Amino acid sequence: MNQTIITAVYDGGVLRPLEALDLAAGQPVRLQLVEGDDDSAMQRPPASSSLTxxxxxxxxxxxxxxxxxxxxxxxxxxxxxxxxxLAQAESRGRYFNAHVRNEYATRKTR
Incomplete structure (x- = not known):
């Protein structure tokens, strides 16, 4: 059995991997949850008018x-x-557009 360790975030009832997975659609997987790692929970500032x-x-x-x-x-x-x-910006949407969008490697997850 092939074992791969990935980091994922559970948010709103959905478990989102933080890297692309090479899986066929409908392929079953077995998950083992490990809690307590600093990377297992995202820090979240309040939403903004542009960003949920x-x-x-x-x-x-x-x-x-x-x-x-x-x-x-x-x-x-x-x-x-x-x-x-970004978390402290007066306008998170403006900060995102000026300092994040088109500045870093990105992947659409949903």
Whole structure:
């Protein structure tokens, strides 16, 4: 049996892997949950008028942005300082557009 360890985030009833998985549609998998790792829970500031939610995994340097249309994107290699500035920005949407969008590797997850 092939074993792969991934980091995922449980949010709103959905478990979201933070990296792409090479699985066929409908392929069954067995999950083992490990709690307590600093990377297992995202830090989340309040939502904004542009963004439904913003989350950050410090050890993975992964920033998750959910937009009001329901789409979710992961941005990779984002320093904690960028997350902190985004979380404290007067306008998170403006900060995101100026400092995150088109600046980091990204993947749409939903």
């Amino acid at each position: 939610s913003v989350g950050y995994l410090p050890k993975s340097e992964a920033l998750e942005i959910e937009f009001h249309d329901g789409s979710v994107y992961l941005y990779f290699g984002v320093p904690a300082s960028v997350y902190d500035e």
